[in-house]
Amino acid sequence: MPKVTPKPTTIEHVDLDVLENTLSFYIRTMNIAVSRDLDERLEGYDVARGTGKITTLLLVDSHPGIRPSVIAQIIMKDRSAMGRLIDQMIEHGLLTRQTSERERRAHELFVTPKGAELAATIRPIVTEQSKDFFSFIAEEEQAQVMDILRRAYRKMVGMTGEQH
Template identity: 65%
Template sequence: MKTAKPKTPPPTLPQDINIDVLEDTLSFYIRTVNLAVSRDLDERLEGLDVAKGTGKITTLLLVDDYPGIRPSVIAHLILKDRSAMGRLLDQMEGHGLIRREISPEDNRAQQLFITEAGTALAVKIREIVPQQSRDFFSFIPEDEQKLVTDILKRAYRRIVGLS
């Protein structure tokens, strides 16, 4: 089982170091943990078409779960602007994971569909991601992980307008 540890030993730091106003800010710790967990996940996904960057896994799973979903819906849920979403979809389409179709209801809108390769990758992702999360945060008891997840889920749902 893999745990979150630095790859290289950190420089010798004074044990009483203080990070100023960041010391008591939730946002600092969320950003720092995000960087570390993203690096760890990218290592586990190495060689897969969803490694590196943000939004590909969520996009893949949403397209798999909601055939015909519009890019604008996904962009809203993953907090991407239109151009960033377009680049992400171009990459995923280039890797043969999704396909775009013009909406029959509105020829200005696109709908997204998963490909066979995308479905196969989604199966792998659904195994890797939960295990990576369990391994990475194994030093935190499960009940505390659930509490933090519940709090962050509430924050996320509010930010994207789901609550």
């Protein structure tokens, strides 16, 4: 209980308590910043806002017939959220959906020409955004972090890399 009004703590002098050494803190915080920046760059592209639209578009584009549930695993959403995401993208004319003939429970997704075009437009933007955003980290270090996180991610979603 300080007797005098404390000097205002400015951001330069703040230490982050235990968060200083907590990886999850940095992941969570950087996420906010990266996502915001990405949204700005994609403004107007009807794939902006929220995690998942970009991944979904690119995935369907490069894996025609991929099923919603597979994408859901990859972007860590539950099926209902995934479904809504797809509805949205179909409404925007980016994807089509049809029932699989061999698995009539499942759906298969395909890009429309518009979707394919958007995918092509997006690809370089997404790549550059990431590079630019992290440009104050040396290339090698970026690669290092990415390499480590990639392995972590793969274990997490069960991409073992085994071919059978």
